[in-house]
Amino acid sequence: MDQIPGRKGGGQKELMSMTALLFYGFATVAIASAWLLVSIRNIARSLFLFFIVLFSVAGLYVFALADFVAITQILVYVGGVLVLMLFAFMLSNKELLKDLQVGVSHFFALPAWQSAVIAASFLAVLIYTSLQLGAEEPSWISASREKDTVIMPTDQTIQHIGVQLMTRYLLPFEIVSVLLMAALIGAAHLTRKEAKP
Amino acid sequence: MIPLTHFLIVGACLFAAGLYAVLARRNAILVLVGIELMINASILNLVAFGRYDKTLYGGQVFALFAIVLAAAAVAVALAIILNVYKFHKSVNPEDIKNLKD
Numbered sequence: 450m451d452q453i454p455g456r457k458g459g460g461q462k463e464l465m466s467m468t469a470l471l472f473y474g475f476a477t478v479a480i481a482s483a484w485l486l487v488s489i490r491n492i493a494r495s496l497f498l499f500f501i502v503l504f505s506v507a508g509l510y511v512f513a514l515a516d517f518v519a520i521t522q523i524l525v526y527v528g529g530v531l532v533l534m535l536f537a538f539m540l541s542n543k544e545l546l547k548d549l550q551v552g553v554s555h556f557f558a559l560p561a562w563q564s565a566v567i568a569a570s571f572l573a574v575l576i577y578t579s580l581q582l583g584a585e586e587p588s589w590i591s592a593s594r595e596k597d598t599v600i601m602p603t604d605q606t607i608q609h610i611g612v613q614l615m616t617r618y619l620l621p622f623e624i625v626s627v628l629l630m631a632a633l634i635g636a637a638h639l640t641r642k643e644a645k646p
Numbered sequence: 647m648i649p650l651t652h653f654l655i656v657g658a659c660l661f662a663a664g665l666y667a668v669l670a671r672r673n674a675i676l677v678l679v680g681i682e683l684m685i686n687a688s689i690l691n692l693v694a695f696g697r698y699d700k701t702l703y704g705g706q707v708f709a710l711f712a713i714v715l716a717a718a719a720v721a722v723a724l725a726i727i728l729n730v731y732k733f734h735k736s737v738n739p740e741d742i743k744n745l746k747d
Contacts, residue, residue, distance in 0.1 A: 472648050476656045483663035483683055492673055499679050502660075506686050509656065510709075512648055515693040518709045522689075525713050530682065530720045537724045538675055541731040564669035568662045575658035583651035590650070590698045598700040606706065613703045614710075625711050632718035639725035 472512045479505040496534055503527050514600045517607045653694035661687035674727045674737040678720065685716045 479502050486498040503526045510519035559567070593599055600606060614622055660683055667680025689709045696705015731737050 469648065472652070476652070480656065480659045480663075483660050486683075487663050487667040487671070487676075487680065492676060495676060495679065499682070502683065503686070506660070506690060509653070509690060510693050513653060513690070513693040513697055515696065515706045515709065518689070518693055518706055518713070521710055521713055525717050526682075526686075530717055533720060533724050534675060534679065537727055540728055541675070541737045559669050561670050564666050567669060568666035571665055572658055572662035575661060576655055579651050579654035579658060582654065583649065586650070590695075593698040593700070598698070600697045600700050604700070606703070610703050610706055610710075613707055617702065618707050621708075621711060625714050629714055629718050632722050636721040636725040639722070639729055 468512065472509070475505045475508040475512070479509065492538055496531070496538055499534070500527065500531055503531065514602060514604070514606065517610055647697075650694055650697075653690060657687040657690040657694070660684075660690070672738045672740060674730070674739055675724075677739065678723050678727070682716060682720065685712060689713065 482498045482501045482505070486495045486502060489495050489498070503522065507519040507522040507526075510516070510522060664680040664683030664687065667683065668677050671677055671680065689712050692705045692709040692712065694705075696703065696709065699705055727737060730742055734742055736742070
């Protein structure tokens with residue numbers, strides 16, 4: 450898979466193994482904290498584990514050569530979303546005390562083993578599909594590899610993303626910005642104090 | 647370069663964890679965290695496939711759009727959760743059964 454043309458030497462190989470080591474380190478941290486997150490009982494701890502998951506997933510984006518997406522992930526998720534979640538957790542803190550209760554009526558939440566079975570079967574299907582895809586890759590990927598249009602670590606992705614965002618993807622960009630505006634106005638409207646009748 | 651399949655497998659593990667959180671947890675905030683985990687897994691897939699698209703950068707651009715949409719969804723969902731908590735004094739989705747008081 451590692452086919453960076455023109456640069457084949459001992460240093461290159463060392464670099465590749467270093468990259469692989471970092472990638473699998475980030476992946477292990479992300480998966481382990483995600484599974485610990487969903488199984489731990491303490492909500493504050495699982496929110497801080499979510500912090501770790503977000504950071505290591507941002508690291509994985511860097512290995513997919515999407516550094517701008519990684520920075521946006523850290524800015525938006527860690528800086529915004531996680532702080533919001535911590536606020537919401539602290540404002541609804543009474544749940545922490547009666548967290549050990551075991552529900553009897555399963556209106557919304559399934560019992561743990563059923564959810565585990567469903568999640569495990571989903572995981573099996575997804576992994577099977579990914580392995581199938583690895584066995585015979587889609588034609589557009591091999592075409593891109595032949596035409597040498599795979600993004601390389603030396604490419605300047607941020608400049609190209611900016612240009613594409615303002616030309617080809619201008620319509621979805623505008624739609625997303627209008628939606629963000631509407632969502633923020635809606636959130637501010639939902640949480641305002643009720644006027645006294 | 648890291649092979650595509652490894653990204654997909656990491657994404658699959660994160661997605662399964664998020665699905666478990668959505669199905670099993672009895673706290674609306676953690677259900678939201680599970681949804682965010684699933685969104686992150688799909689963004690990871692978008693970015694991993696987007697590496698083979700140097701001319702259009704579709705994967706990375708739509709990963710950015712997905713991050714923005716997830717942030718908007720979190721803002722609205724947390725506003726709703728806080729309102730529901732003010733009304734029902736609980737963030738357990740099982741306790742919230744009435745639409746109207």
